[in-house]
Structure formats: structure tokens, C-alpha cells
Amino acid sequence: MQALELIRTGIAENTDINPAAVAPASRLDELGIDSFTLLELIFTLEERMEIELGSDVGTPETVQDLIDILQPHLPTDG
């Protein structure tokens, strides 16, 4: 699954935000994802991908930032 799809699924699981409204350029705060919700979202993604991002996550501000964080952990065969 592509990073964007994973993020949309995670957002749908944790919030009432319409996943169709989630685009790479979307700002997380404008979507209504605060730092607290982001923690849970990242945890959900880590569980799903069976990875641990630890403190490498930094402070993503957009969905693209999140994609960039997840991308290296995705299987390369697409």
C-alpha cells in the first residue's frame, strides 16, 4: 500500500476527517490533527507497518511530511 493510502486509512480510523480530503499538500493542523492526535496516528501507522519510528519523526506539518517519514519503511516493490 502506498504511504498516502496508509495515512488516509489511519486518519479514518482515528478521526472523523473525511479521508478523501487528505492530500499530500494538506496541512495537518488545518485537517484538525493536533499534536496529540498525530501521536496516535503515528502509533497506528507503526503498528500497521510493524515498524518503530522512535524520535526520528520530528514535527511533521503536512501530509507530505508524513509520507516522507513513512516512505523509507515501505516495501520497494510497490
Added chain:
Amino acid sequence: MAESRRQSRVVVTGLSILDPLGGDTNAVFERAAAGQSSVRLFRYGDETIGGCTPAVYFAPIDFETRLGKATCRSTDPFARLALLATDEAWQQAQLTRPAKEPDPRAGVHWGTALGGINTFENGYRAFWKEGRKRLSPMSVVMGMNNAAASQIGIRYGLGGRSVTHSVACASAAIAIGEAYERIRDGEMDLMVAGGSDLPLGVGVLRAWDAMHMLAPGDEGSAHGACRPFHPDRRGLVLAEGAACLVLESLEHAQRRGAPILAELAGYGASNDANHVVRPDQRGQVRAIQAALTDAKLAHDAIGYINAHGTATTEGDAIEVRAIREAFGDTRAERLPVSATKAVHGHAMGATGAIEAALTVLALQQGKLPPTAHLDRLDPACEGVDHVRHEARPAPDIRAALSNSFAFGGSNAVLAFTRTDA
């Protein structure tokens, strides 16, 4: 300073009881009045550890539709039940959701004995049984015992107070009583007060079971397992539940034309300071007398007592003796008493609010709910006028008490009066 000590009358303008059999709070009251029990056989646990016991429990609730995913993902069910209960009471009080700044003259006092214990239990299971090594970052805010009060405050913009009372079986009664004092003493205009608990986790059930305090029963007998004042009573029935009262100063309620359901006229609290489990008649008498004094009510004014009545052998008899001592034998013999736990079970930190709400409805409707399943009376519980078999009409009732006596020795008595006559 004079302003902060002014005495306001405190009224109930909204209330709610969440009960697994469903319906609104009036439906819950009608079932209590009909002696219809919500107790069923509860099967718990898994292949490793489990069992069954009579209990009051909810079918899965669709919290997400009513509270939204974000709230649900960050709350334990005890906080979610608290929000649903508050929603209903808030609506009944004809209040609107605050749009702007939190109201510094409004607050919440919430009771819970066990708080987020199910979050803890799930966490331990994940670690020790499922071999997981991580917990959700929401775990702290889900498990903390002030989560329900916090969520209520956020949802309704209650900017004055947010206090959680964990006083075992008296938690919600004490939350209501302390909230009442904030309004009475002029510190607050409006308080949300109540309690919520879900005490049916494996650890909690087994802990109570180890004390031999849970009433036994099977599929056929579970509904009648909790029998306060009965000679064959075998103990309490644990219940999931939540209930909420909206309290306001009389002036505040009148100013906005709110429905006034009853007056919370007095609150008495005491501590047995004697034994952690065995109730002490003297402590209970002190709480009853304190409530009557605070409410400025004479013995004769009280037309009903909703007893703590958990259906333990010792507790029920001691409570009856306390009522007899507080009111005198002659008055006590004519004083209607019932224990509604026979139908709604013992919802721990919520039970005081459930019983307070039923007491308000009994007053308002002039109808006293009976102690269900009381076909025979334990001679040790004689000396008060037990309401049995069916609801008793009480059109002239003026005032009523709701007793809550906790493990640990904390006692709380709430005195309600009618305002419509």
C-alpha cells in the same frame, strides 16, 4: 468575601440515568417503580480465566456515532458513558453548548470508584498475555481517573471546577454533595455532577468474588439475585452504569427559565473512622443527621429514603438500625424505605447518582419505587416501612433522602425536596 459565603438554594434542572435496558430516564424510573430488574447473567473472561455472575451490563454501545472517533480513541468507556449521561441531563436542563469561552461559574464534580481500570486491564493483558511491548500514546489520558470530568468540562465549557471523587460506593453521592456546596456557598452557578463506572473487568470481578460478596445466580435466577433486606440475601450485584445531575442556583435556573425538577436541600457526610469494610451505624447516623440539619428538615418531613441497601447480610441490617436511631423507632416505623439496587445493581462510583436521580423522580412523580424481590423480610431489617411488591403512591411527599455508604467508611446522604407544590 461576603459574596463567596452567600447561601444559594440549589435546584436540579436536569438528570439522566443510563441503563442497559435502554429508554430515557423516565423509562428507567418506570422500570424501577415496577420492580423490573436489569440484572442478567454475565459471562466474562476467556479460555484461561473466566466465569459467569449476575450483573448489569451494556450491549456494545455505538459511541462513535454519538461522540466522534477522536473522542472515542482517547477515552476509556467510563468517560464515554459519562459524556452520554451528561448529554442527556444537559439536554433535559435545556442548556445549549457554550460557543465561546469556558464559563468560570460552571464546573463538574464527577464520581468514579474504578475510573479507567479497563484501560489498565487491557494494557496488562497486551503486555503479559499477548506479548506486546508498546502501548497506545492515548493510554495515560484514557486511564487517568479524572478523564470523565475532564471530558465533560471540555465538551460543555465548564471553566470553574473539575474535581473527581473516588470514594468507592459513595463516589457519586459525594460528587453531587460537594457540587451542591459550591453552588450553595455562592462559588458556582451551575454544576454537572454524577458518576460512571464499568466494574466488570476480570480482575475487578475476581477481586469482589474473593470477598464472597457477589450474589450468585444462573440464567434463570440472575434477575432476582440482588435481594436487599431479604433473609436469603447473598450479596451485591455489580453493574455498569452512569448517571448525571445538572445542579444550579435557584436564581440562575429561574433567570433562564429552566425546568426545576427538585431542590437539593441538604448534604451530610461523615466518616466511620472505624473499620474498612464493616459499616458503622454511628457514622451513618451522623451523615443522616448532618443532611437533615443542612436541609433544615424535621424528621417528619422526610417521606422516603432510597437506602444504600446493597444486599449484604451485615450492611442492610446496620443501615436499618441507623435509620431507626436517626429518626427514632416511632417515626422510622412509618418511614418508607426501599433499596433500588435490587433492579439496577451496584454501579460502584455511579450508584449514588443513579439513586439520587431515582429519588428526585420519586419525589417529582409522587411514586416510591419498591425494593424488588422482597417477598420475605429479614427480621434484622424490621423497623422501617419497607416499600415492597409494587410502587407506592405518595402524592403528598415533600422530601426524601438518598443514602450512600462506602467501603472505607465514607458516608454521604443527600436530601431532596419538592419544588412544584
